[in-house]
Amino acid sequence: MNVSLKWLKTYIDFDFSPKELADRLTMLGIEVESIKHLGAGLEGVVVGKVESISPHPNADKLIRCQVDIGDENNLQIVCGAPNVYQGMFAPVATIGTELPTGITIKRAKLRGEESHGMLCSEKELALSDDASGLMELSSNLSVGMPLTEALGLNDVILELEITPNRPDCLSMRGVAREIRAETGNTIKYPEVALIGIDIEGDTDIREITSVTIADPDLCPRYAARVIQNVKVAESPTWVKQRLESVGIGAINNIVDITNFVLMEYGQPLHAFDYHKLAENRIVVRRAMENETITTLDEVERKLNPNMLVIADAEKPVALAGVMGGYDSEITETTKDVLLESANFHPASIRSTSKEHGLHTEASYRFERGVDPEVVISALDRAAQLIVEIAGGTICKGVLDVYPGRKKPLKIRLRKDRVNFILGTSIEVEEIEQTLSRLGFGIEPNQTEVDSFDITVPSFRLDITREIDLIEEIARVHGYDNIPTTLPKGDIPIPPLNKHEKVRKCIRNFLLSSGMMEAVNYSFIHPNSFEKIRLNDDHPLCEATKLQNPLSPEMSILRTTLIPSLLDNAQHNHNHQINNIALFEMSSVFINGNEPDRVAGILAGEIGGGVYGNPYRPPDFFDIKGIAEGILEVCGIQGYELKQTEEPTYHPGRNGEVVLGETQIGIIGEVHPGVLENYELPFKAYLFDFDIEKITDAAVFSKRFEPIPIYPSIQRDLAIVVDQDLKSDMPMDIINTTGGEWVESIRLFDVYEGNQVPGGKKSLAYTITYHSATETLTDKAVNDRHDKIVQRLNKELGAELRM
Amino acid sequence: MKAELESIQTEVLEQLKEITSPDDLETLRITYFGRNGKLTDIMKGMGKLSKEERPIVGKFANDVRATLTDAFEKTKKELEIRKQKQQLTGETIDITLPGRKPAYGKAHPVIQTLERIETIFTQMGFQTVTGPEVETEHYNFDALNTPPDHPARDLHDTFYLTDGKLLRTHTSPVQIRIMESQKPPLRIIVPGKAYRVDYDVSHTPMFHQVEGLLVDKHVTFSELKGVLVSFARQMFGDQTQMRFRPHFFPFTEPSAEADITCTVCQGKGCRTCGYTGWVEILGAGAVDPEVFKAVNYDPEEITGFAFGMGVERIANLQFRIPDIRTFYENDLRFLKQF
């Protein structure tokens, strides 16, 4: 909400600079988002009167003007505006002025004629885009007056952020009350006196109209007055300036007055053309099914019984609390006005305004809550202003239907509780002062010491409990004045969190192995499953849809991390970054569960890319090595790798990691079809693990194993076997034959090619022999090694490669 | 004979000075010490000496031999050092060539920030807990004192799912879940993802939050200030000032927003802070009694405070990324910067 300081000052005095006031309001919880000095840059601009004009001797398009700006002598100003005339009032930028548009006014000679200032257009003053001619000012202004004063621009506008709990601050009076809490200054309410003075006419309102509330649950109060014989016209300048300063456009005097009072009291009002109401009466009721109304914005809207309307005898004439109807609006021909001041149920207004996507100053306030007690004073204030500005007479009496009247709320407040909650030592006097300045009634409780019975003012709908009062005291006391202490209570002992530990181990391992961490949105495009070649019946395709997605790309919850990582690979490749090594840890969304997963991708090039460590394409065993590392850091052993038919992967180059019966992850080369879908011109490798399952299997207890004291002996072994032999079979034989002497087996070379016969491959191992109890002799090792060779030959047909 | 020995000693020592290669040294050694070497010859002549002379000359001869042997050894070492030096000089490399850095990955900048926040609170005794991202209206709103028609719901533009559930708009529902299952005292933080329908340079539809909750028999607003001020000092530096402004959250009362001195201008005022010198970093407040009632705690007896902060926002105070959507593009040129 915008607040004009000039306007605000008509209700309460304060000596703060705009910045100071902004700071104080902010620290009271009314955050000031901006401070705007309206006339900034126009300080050197004054009202001038063109006393005489004469042609420029040397230029056809220029005119010499003698301009009175209230000084002894007129100024000569050379001007080229087409609309200048003798006697015109226009703004004059005096010498030395730096205009908001950046122009600095200097003494100048234009084609040989002196010019002592500039007559300005609205555009040159940055007031509008109008550059067609000089800005014409009212001839009622006094010459030499600062333009900011003349236009009401000597004002500062604060833009306030009012939190949803404080609708009482959505008015000048509301903000004034906050300043009263801060300063203790009194608020000057406008004088409203209708009764008994001559503006109230003879006609009794009860004779010419009536108000019926059919649905009092949605309308606690409805009041109306009728003003007859008004003259609808443009508003006087002061009304327009007030409204414009807070960003409300002027329409006509009647509507402008309702807006003026809205800003003043926070009470939305509506003016109907009395004669356009069927039977000239008001019925507040729910809309009927399929009823329609054309609102002021000339949109025809369909209504239903959830919506409250203001109707006449026949049809809806306003969407209650949201917007008036087009057919009953005030026009130039309006003679008699029925003025509405009412209170509506917040939830009802909220749903109606939401359903129609119609958010107005009125609905904004009603859906947050408006003081039901302000209805009459706002109505009277507006009626009085209408008579003052638009003439006419007010019918005798007011219609005030008030089925929702409530007793003022009383709350017990204990001083000790205030200090208990806040950690302060606030005294009784401060509590009394604060609450009374905020408009609360205070009575000491009869039975309890330092305890009060607080009466809540009708405008503070947000205050219903003791804790709410404590907040009021806290904010006026100043949060900064509350001590800063450390908690005194016990620190609870946290339970061991194995899942977190597993996560950290895996993450540290992946980071240390050179993979970058990615974080992706949880939403993906529904076509992602097709892109990773999953059939519709694949369990991962059962994804939850968003009801209101931002875009198709973000319309379902991901059940797998793989599409996101492939998208990342594609994005990077499209930007010529091809050394792709990324992983992500995140939960996914499957059947109402949110299993935590870790997945990664290697693609394009790996390696340092510097001499001695050139780039090379990754292969299956790079991703396998990473998978093995993940399992190793979690202490998981005894798992198997089994080929699967997961469609995302190359059918001959993938494997699921299985522990007992449980699949804990899958690794493999990305299927060429998937690569094509992601427009990747190189191979890519994925791993994808279930962190929960790793957690279940993880073993972190470690026991010391003695460091070998006897020396070990190494033997290399190169064998030629069938090409399709799985490399774990020779491993197995070496292990079982070598027995406990085999400390480690390292496969250091795999070769297929010219050096071996067709259909064969060579595998080269280094076997380390070691005994925990003796120094092994060469002979003993050779015997054991020979046995291994014999068994490899007998069982796998392996030939020693020389 | 003695004279002869003396002259050989002088002669050899002179010649050694001229030696420049191990080969020359060996030749010289053979010339004197070899089977037919000059010194060997003289030693052979020892037998001709008288019985009285023999021990005297013998001793002298041994001294000469020892002196010369030492001299040879010394020269040999010098030659070796010289040779090694020469060799090493020849092995000079261009030390300005690039180093071979072992590959290492980097954590995502948002996660880095999240971990820093987590560490600070862990040191203050807060335990990390997590909860589901798909939530019910009950946990995300109702139990947090935000009934369906509450205007505060407008502050959270919510993603709804087709099954009637929603994506949590904050990590606060976990507060409720924890309080339902545990008794005070509680000191928890809840890091995690949250979602709101928002997509512009300063908003992403998914973002990270860290929620904190401290509940005990007598927790005060002043302790909330204490915990958050010490957090801010550790996170942003010792000089950081923090101010608390009244604000509104449905599930805390009194509620506050906390600002820290602008990290760009140190509080002097700049564009980042809108010339106020302050930047908002979190929301907080004393737990609202209604929330305690929803989890069957007695609000007369139990008090507490909660706070919540946006991780991207805090990360960006440091990184100053003009469009925070960049965080989730996972462009490697971006990720490698942090």
Ligand SMILES: [Zn+2]
């Ligand atoms: Zn700043």
